[in-house]
Amino acid sequence: MTILNEKEVFSTKELSQLFQLGQEDIIKVITEKHIAQQNINGEVHIKKDELENLINELWLSLGISHQYYEIPEHLKNCTSPWAVTLIKMYQDKFTYPDSISPEQGDFLRALVCNVAPKNILEIGCFTGVSTIWLAAGLEQIRSQGTVHSVDLFNDIIPVLPYHRGYLTNPLEYAQKSVDAAQLSHRVKFYKKNSQEVGAKIHEFLSEPIDFLFIDGDHTVEGCLNDFMLFYPHVSVGGYIILHDINPKYCGWYGPRYVIDKLIKKSPHFDLLEIKTNPINYGIAVIRKLAEDRTLLLRGQLTKVGIWQKIKDKPLGKFLRKIRK
Numbered sequence: 651m652t653i654l655n656e657k658e659v660f661s662t663k664e665l666s667q668l669f670q671l672g673q674e675d676i677i678k679v680i681t682e683k684h685i686a687q688q689n690i691n692g693e694v695h696i697k698k699d700e701l702e703n704l705i706n707e708l709w710l711s712l713g714i715s716h717q718y719y720e721i722p723e724h725l726k727n728c729t730s731p732w733a734v735t736l737i738k739m740y741q742d743k744f745t746y747p748d749s750i751s752p753e754q755g756d757f758l759r760a761l762v763c764n765v766a767p768k769n770i771l772e773i774g775c776f777t778g779v780s781t782i783w784l785a786a787g788l789e790q791i792r793s794q795g796t797v798h799s800v801d802l803f804n805d806i807i808p809v810l811p812y813h814r815g816y817l818t819n820p821l822e823y824a825q826k827s828v829d830a831a832q833l834s835h836r837v838k839f840y841k842k843n844s845q846e847v848g849a850k851i852h853e854f855l856s857e858p859i860d861f862l863f864i865d866g867d868h869t870v871e872g873c874l875n876d877f878m879l880f881y882p883h884v885s886v887g888g889y890i891i892l893h894d895i896n897p898k899y900c901g902w903y904g905p906r907y908v909i910d911k912l913i914k915k916s917p918h919f920d921l922l923e924i925k926t927n928p929i930n931y932g933i934a935v936i937r938k939l940a941e942d943r944t945l946l947l948r949g950q951l952t953k954v955g956i957w958q959k960i961k962d963k964p965l966g967k968f969l970r971k972i973r974k
């Protein structure tokens with residue numbers, strides 16, 4: 651996802667990089683559809699509030715279609731406000747494939763019902779789909795628990811071929827959806843970088859985390875940082891859930907790296923890798939059996955090792971660029 655919040659105008663060159671489309675296609679649509687443009691230093695620019703219009707026209711002219719998750723019958727038949735809200739969210743253009751699918755959501759909801767956590771911490775809520783699934787689990791068992799949900803909540807802009815929808819103010823969207831799902835008493839949102847929350851965790855949470863869902867920065871460094879920051883605050887017996895563990899399908903390497911380097915080798919965790927539908931992005935269910943006193947050190951060492959190897963290679967340069 652690309653950070654748009656601070657930008658008010660975009661050159662066609664920037665848009666061509668974001669959308670991974672030819673600049674000439676973009677200029678053609680701007681001209682033909684009379685989209686308001688500005689000339690800055692001899693280059694065509696458009697304002698942020700014209701972006702949605704441009705994207706719709708571009709998609710139409712290039713025959714790019716939106717995709718949606720199929721809604722399972724049992725969800726369609728469920729009359730709970732959270733189910734009705736989720737179905738609406740799954741019909742929005744930005745939900746596929748960034749949000750967890752209904753099948754994965756159902757899995758998380760059922761897990762919450764069984765584990766009955768008090769404090770759920772979610773890193774990466776996007777527009778709130780996974781947040782609602784988690785909170786629905788708490789609601790079903792009438793737990794007193796809360797989902798604490800952290801995200802940067804930057805505007806969402808399409809990056810083809812992955813994201814095709816456009817949304818400004820995802821925090822407002824998430825909050826409204828949680829209200830419509832009648833789950834606002836179960837959810838607290840934090841518009842923050844997870845690293846900031848992790849560094850000052852006691853300002854946000856007064857009790858240990860017993861269910862940690864990590865679905866935020868999926869780069870190796872980002873996921874490793876999140877894991878190492880929050881792992882010490884997960885209670886023994888608590889659960890850590892990683893999303894997007896199969897790079898082959900999701901294209902991200904962070905969660906797999908954490909599993910292979912820190913979890914598999916430690917006797918202090920139970921690990922179960924779950925295949926997911928309709929795309930096998932995969933979910934790992936990790937149970938913290940005991941404190942692993944070497945974990946943070948191992949994490950630091952592997953971090954130094956990775957950076958030395960990749961920091962000046964294309965992947966390292968790319969990671970540094972998108973971290974800014």
Ligand SMILES: C[S@@+](CC[C@H](N)C(=O)[O-])C[C@H]1O[C@@H](n2cnc3c(N)ncnc32)[C@H](O)[C@@H]1O
Pocket residue numbers: 651748749750773774775776777778779780781800801802803804842843844845865866867868
């Ligand atoms: C794949 S989306 C999460 C999808 C969401 N769990 C769902 O199923 O609906 C990843 C999210 O992580 C957030 N994110 C990435 N890096 C972050 C960071 N350092 N701190 C907080 N949120 C972050 C992004 O803003 C994005 O919304």
